[in-house]
């Protein structure tokens with residue numbers, strides 16, 4: 046079966062979800078683009094968008110229509126070539142509309158799993174629930190009329206377990222997109238010892254066509270991205286607890302300070318607490334629970350997370366994409382207050398931040414803002430200067446930052462030592478591309 | 493063309509800003525003023541300088557594609573909206589693609605020559621940021637023959653002029669041509685920065701020449717032989733000017749020295765269904781401009797400044813050749829040597845032209861006349877150039893489509 050033949054009948058499970066809808070969009074575009082190639086004229090391509098929620102599926106075509114238009118508008122020059130023989134399509138308007146129609150008529154939003162029995166490729170993006178994933182995939186495998194291959198988007202379940210438990214005979218690979226899949230360039234590719242080479246070759250081809258940056262990760266719960274982020278988050282919570290104790294502060298004050306240090310001193314797009322809110326405290330707790338049984342030398346668990354969950358403070362996003370309140374409270378997307386687990390209420394920054402900022406001290410003049418590093422050509426040099434200065438700065442902020450940076454590096458190095466990542470570059474690529482860090486965690490800035 | 497049977501003047505020019513990318517106040521996501529705003533502002537801007545609407549005998553409004561950009565036809569109906577005093581008076585809309593503004597001018601000139609009017613309000617406008625560029629390209633493509641649209645580029649007109657640029661590179665050399673085009677761009681930016689209504693007024697690039705020279709055409713992303721810096725802007729804007737007889741000037745209370753006299757004009761149209769005979773020549777521009785010069789009884793060495801239709805930098809270079817300022821194939825060198833810059837031998841497009849000031853398609857022809865009026869009467873503010881006594885004439889060239897409709901006018905300060 047060729048690459049194109051395999052793409053002729055595809056199913057996405059959980060197609061109406063956050064990740065599923067993006068995966069559906071990208072797959073639909075790839076399938077239509079293949080179908081427009083001269084050698085595929087007249088062939089039928091089918092993409093089943095499978096989900097249990099009728100409500101969510103109802104909105105899916107509208108989402109696709111808007112997104113496909115944006116994509117088509119950016120490649121109209123190419124589309125005009127593809128539709129050159131269609132005398133009825135003259136203006137860009139006509140051609141873009143036809144392309145949208147070609148995508149939409151290929152997509153079948155359905156609630157019945159049986160549709161997947163005729164697919165040669167199944168993308169799985171249902172909830173992060175091992176039993177559910179195994180149940181769905183084994184049912185498809187048993188009933189499939191094709192030699193079906195599976196791509197799973199799981200964030201934390203080891204792929205070999207899904208393979209074994211669902212009886213997939215090595216015809217499965219972890220294809221881990223970042224959120225949102227249509228925007229984020231990074232994909233972690235996780236093969237097991239059993240994954241067939243042709244499955245991997247296909248996955249690589251597919252990722253290349255989608256213009257993704259592929260980082261291979263070994264099949265260890267959490268893979269590289271979550272492997273780093275979860276531990277970095279746990280460290281952030283420990284750092285705040287320690288700071289509160291040593292300096293006799295309230296925990297919320299320490300959380301504010303650690304968040305500030307991880308954003309401003311470590312030159313990251315957001316502080317660690319804001320990032321945990323962004324991912325979702327519930328999601329984080331869930332992934333930690335999945336990961337924890339697979340590691341023996343550390344305890345991937347946080348009482349603070351449990352406490353937050355008990356208090357019903359979960360972070361995550363509204364369907365509009367706006368940030369929900371978590372450790373921090375947000376107004377117009379900016380943090381303005383911090384949750385006090387003792388009093389069970391938010392404490393506005395302005396009531397205490399001056400004291401904390403003073404304790405942290407001021408940053409050296411060579412400090413850089415994350416945003417300014419985005420297009421910086423001599424980023425290495427500028428960051429090097431800043432961290433060199435930080436090492437001779439005698440402030441609490443500098444001390445916390447240097448300690449945090451070292452710890453972040455240790456986490457990265459451990460991922461290599463534990464053979465989750467093949468090398469330090471892969472760890473750095475994941476953090477740079479998937480988390481938009483200004484520099485990879487494995488560096489020499491903090492030596 | 494016959495000699496003008498009567499003296500014709502233009503005065504009281506007015507430009508709105510040219511709104512679009514480049515202007516600080518432009519935000520594609522926010523609602524922007526519509527056509528009503530632009531027509532009113534330009535119209536009232538003229539009326540204020542001529543003693544009000546009572547003095548106007550009739551009006552002409554040039555516009556290319558409001559029917560598609562703004563879903564609005566029947567544009568003469570907007571003239572009385574400018575001022576009640578224009579109600580129940582004649583008004584006409586003219587269209588000749590991007591030469592619609594030029595047609596508005598020559599129509600007004602003819603009305604004065606016909607002695608049916610002593611004061612004509614001439615306007616031109618376009619509001620084109622209502623659609624994304626990829627759809628705007630469809631709309632602007634209607635300045636070509638629709639039967640050729642299917643085979644044309646997604647960005648149809650850039651595609652047409654890209655073909656011209658490609659032919660020019662091949663015949664005369666890529667590097668020297670690109671230098672001329674980069675200089676054309678740099679001149680446009682330098683001039684636009686001196687006119688507060690220009691779209692590139694806020695441009696702060698310290699070295700536009702280097703930027704343009706560094707950028708290479710990329711057919712995969714845009715067209716084969718042009719970069720975006722070789723292209724005019726997508727603009728919302730309007731311009732207006734009063735066209736008067738001698739009596740008309742008296743009526744509006746404008747002194748001759750504050751007006752420009754139309755010494756001669758040319759107007760020519762080429763068959764839209766046929767391809768240009770030579771891609772490296774703008775034959776209709778050549779024809780109409782020489783017609784204007786002949787009609788005025790002057791030669792190019794008496795012309796002190798030119799406003800030419802640089803919808804693309806290559807069109808600017810080809811116009812230089814069409815005017816005979818440089819031989820065929822030497823226009824790019826002539827431009828790169830600085831002869832068309834604001835301090836050069838013959839300054840071109842002194843408020844930025846279509847690339848620097850902006851290109852609200854149906855308004856451009858009128859904008860050109862306003863610039864010449866400002867320059868010859870000493871009203872150009874920071875953009876003012878010195879007009880050499882030996883070269884007291886100003887010339888405009890306004891082109892519709894791919895060298896299909898061209899109007900050209902020779903002006904001199906009134907005396």
Ligand SMILES: NC(=O)c1ccc[n+]([C@@H]2O[C@H](COP(=O)([O-])OP(=O)(O)OC[C@H]3O[C@@H](n4cnc5c(N)ncnc54)[C@H](O)[C@@H]3O)[C@@H](O)[C@H]2O)c1
Pocket residue numbers: 058059060061062063064065095096097098101170171172173174181198199200201221222223224
């Ligand atoms: N959200 C992220 O940032 C992110 C990033 C990478 C990977 N992931 C992984 O992607 C997967 C999906 O996560 P999400 O965030 O999109 O979740 P989500 O809750 O937004 O989407 C899950 C979808 O699956 C559907 N679903 C549930 N049971 C189903 C069934 N039996 N059959 C078909 N559809 C069913 C749900 O209706 C929902 O639409 C998870 O494995 C998650 O770990 C998530």
